[in-house]
Each structure stands twice: as structure tokens, then as C-alpha cells.
Amino acid sequence: MSDDEVQDEHPARVGRKRDHTRDAPILDATLAVLAEAGYEGMTIDLVAARAGAARATVYRRWASKADLVLAAATRLSETDVGLDRLPDTGSYRDDVIALFVQDTADDQQVRLQAMIGLLMVARIDKRLADAATRAGIGPWIEANRILMRRAVDRGEFPPADIDTLAEVIPMMCISRAVQQEPITREFSLALLDGVIIPALRAGR
Template structure:
């Protein structure tokens, strides 16, 4: 076998495996930059500088700014937990109101101003890249709506609200109102806001009232 033939017979070398160990730091830096300068002012180079990472590394991993933002928001929106079988775990306090209040994430409230700026950045991104709407919905809206749907279904099962309630519509009320307040009224989330939505909108919609109004706890 000639030297040339031997070279041809050698298996092709595999490329170097990409190191994803720094992804969490990079995605956190992307959220920081997005919150500080907005989507239009944000660049991948700015994120690389904030994360102290090579620009080439980011561009190989995320070919566009929009893809980087989608992944970063996905990283931010992972607090929902699942059991060993992959089933979504939701609070079970014994009452619908208790379950809905338990769904309020403390971090979303304490980080309200930053969260608002990120949501406004996402809205700006979607105006220029509407093809990413499905990806954002699957990350931001659908998991939270599914969690609310399970909470309402449990309330039906224990007889707290009537069978036949439109749990799909009810499950969308909280996320929809929160998103409307954030994007159109530019109001950051607060515990008071979430409690007001629960007591003034969601409970009356299912025929219940808030404590102090002669109602179910």
C-alpha cells in the first residue's frame, strides 16, 4: 500500500466536540445585556464581552442574535418541575386560590424590573423576527398555561368549581393579563398584581370569591 493509499484509507478525523459548559454563563450575560440595552441595541459581541468568551465561540453556537435570545429566555423560564415520569408538578394546597397563589414565583416578583425589560426586549425581537413566535410561545407561554390548566382541572375534580368549566381559557387568563401589563402598560410583575388578578378576575370567573367576601378559601 502506497503512502497516498494509506492516507486515503485512514478514517476522517472527527471535529472537536463543542464545549457547552459555559452556556449558562453566556445565556445569563445575554439576559443582562438584553435588559440593559434592549433587543435593538444588543449585539452578540456585547454578550461575548460580558461573558468573557470568544466571539467566534458564540457565533458557532448561536448564528444569530435572535437565536441567542430565544435560548437565553428558555434558560430563564425553566423553574417548573416534573416528576420522574416527566409529569408536570403543580402546587396542591387544597384550594384553587391557594394553588394559584403558590404558582407565583418569588424570583419573578423580586426581579420584576429586570423581568419587564427582558419581556419588552422579546416583544421587540418578535416584531422583527415573527418566525420565532412559536419558539417563544413554547418556552414562555405554553408550559405556564399547562400548569394552570392542571390546577383548574384539580379544582374541578375536588368539586370546587363546576364540571364543564373552560379550563383551557381559564388557564390562559393569568399569563395573558401579566403579559399585557408588561408589554403594553410596561408595569413590572408584583405580588400585589398577581393576587389582584386571582381575586378580581380568576375567582369570580369560576363563581368563587376572595377571602373576606364570603367565599371559598
């Protein structure tokens, strides 16, 4: 039986409180193992060993490897974006630049493998395809939408198709992940200056 099929064999007792302090170390371990072994090579046992947790502890929280990768990628993207603390410099371009994550080579590898893991989740379980997309790029799309709306509202740009434009950079990052190419600051700036800002200036 595979990790995706195994369910928790030791359910928590009724009334027992879940220790949420274990969640973050397990999700961090998930990303580390995913970066090293890829989605196919990642197992719940490897994640549990890296986190210093029991196998049952992981399964009490996430019923399958796919669920665990979704949770880890969601935490990564939400932590990076921080929708409740978006930059507000008065300039759309400066806001987006401030939003870019400054990655080391190791960080970039973790994010790339997390994206690839999400794509694998979507491929093996169509029910999770939408959830995988939301986990990896949902917060980034929403952040772009908010920053664009602010810029239009203050008159920096004319009314534009914000819902479509907000998806461009995140979706192009997915495309890079498919090709296993690094998602660099330079790549994002090229899209911002060459595609997004000209489209916003042109309006509808």
C-alpha cells in the same frame, strides 16, 4: 452586517463535543445585557464579553440575536415554573400563590426586559412569533392549566373552559410588559381573585 445576520464563522470540528456547561452563563449574561441595554442595544459581542466567552462560542450555539433571546427567555420561564414540581396544597388559590415568583426590583427588571425582548423578536421575525410566545409564557400557561385541571378533578370547581382561563394571567403579564409596567405579586393576585376564581366558580 448585523448580529442577526452574522453566522458562525468558526464551526465546530466534526466529532467535537459541545461543552454544555457554557450554556447557562451565556444565557444569564443575555438576560443581564437585555435588562441593561434593551433588545435594540443588545449585541452578541456584549453578551460574549459579559459571559467571558468568545464570540464564536456564542454563535456555535445560537445563530442570531433572536435565537439567543428565545433561548434565554425559555430557560428563565422554565426555571421559574418547574412543571415537574408544581405545588399541590389541595387548594387552587394556594397552589397559584405558591407558584408566584418572589422578585426583587432587579429581578423584576430582568423579567420585564426579557418579555419586551421577546415581543421584539416576534415583531421583527414573524416566523418566530409563536416560538417567542411559547418561550415567555408557554410554561406558565401549562402550569395554570395543570393546576386548574387538578382543582376541577377534585371537585373544587365545576367543569370550566380551562384552556382559555389558563392563558389569562400570562397574557395580561405580556400586556403589562408592553406598557413597561412591573408584573407584581399584587397585580397577579388581583387577577386571580377578581377574574380567574370567579370564572372557575361559574363554570362553563
